[in-house]
Amino acid sequence: MDQVIRILQALVDVAADSGWLVAAISTVQVIQMMYQARWTSDSSLLTLPHVDVYHLPCFRAGSKKIDCLPELMATVGSSHDRLFTMMKDDFDPNQIEQAYQVLRQLPVLHVNLTVKGWWANKEREQEVTLQHNPEESLLKRQWLKVHADQEYVLRVSLARLNRMKASESRAHTPHFSKPKDEGWFLVLGEVDSRQLLGLKRVAVVRNKSTASVVFCTPPTPRRAIYTLYVLSDTYLGLDQQYDVCLDIMPSCVEAQGNTEGDS
DSSP: OHHHHHHHHHHHHHHHHHTBHHHHHHHHHHHHHHHHTSOTTSOGGGGSTTOOGGGGGGOEETTEEOOSHHHHHHHHTTOHHHHHHHHTTTSOHHHHHHHHHHHHHSOOEEEEEEEEEOOTTOSSOEEEEEOOOTTSOTTTSOOEEEETTOEEEEEEEEEESSOOOGGGOBOOOTTSSSOOBOOEEEEEEETTTTEEEEEEEEOOOSSEEEEEEEEEOOSSOEEEEEEEEEEESSOSSOOEEEEEEEEEEOOOHHHHHHHHHHO
16 A cells, blocks of 8 residues: 555656646545545545435534535534534444544645745845635636746645644544545646646644745736645545636746846
C-alpha cells in the first residue's frame, strides 16, 4: 500500500511538470480514496467512525438534510449535544463520543490570498490582497490588473480555525496500514485551458502556515480566471477552491526587468 501512495504522488509530480490540471486533481482524489478506503461518490459523512450508508438520514438540521462533512461541522460546531441529538436513535453514547472526537479534529481552514509582484510605475514590489465572494457575478468580482508575460507569486495563507495539539496531527485513516499526518496540495490552474500553472505541497497546518505558488501570466492581454484548489491529501470532501480573476494588461519591460533582478 505504501508503494501505491508513492507511485500516485510521483504521478502528481509528473502531471504538474507537464501542466496537466485534470490529471493532477484526479490523482490527488485517488490518494484521498486510498487513505479513506472509499469512492469520491460516497458521502463524506462516512468518514465518521461507526457511520454507514443507512445511517445518513439521521444527520439533519431541523428539516434540512445534511449531506457532507463541512455542513455537519458547521452545524455541530463545538456542541457535543447537537451531534448527540442527531445520532442518539442509531448509536450508543460511546459511539457518538468517538464520532464527535473525530469530527472536532477534522481540519477547518480559512484561506487568504495575495498576489505579489512588480507593476509599471512602481518603485518597489507590491502585494495585493484578493477578495473572495463566490456569490458575486463575474462582472462585480475583483479583477486584478497584471502585466502579460510576467512572473507573479500567489501567496496562500492557511489558518486552522480549530487549532490542534501536536499529539493530534494524525489524520483519521482507520483503514490505512500506517499512521498518516494531515497534509495539503495547493494546485493553481486555468479551467478553460485545462492547464496546471503551479503546485505546492503543504504539511500539517496546526495554527497558521503560508505557502507561495509562482505563476506566469499569458503573453497576450486578455481576461483570465485562474483557480486555486486547496486539496486535502487525506480526506474526501474537505477541498476548497478560489478564483483568481486577472485583467491582463500589455507587458512592461520595466516590470519584467525588476522581476529578473529579484530572481
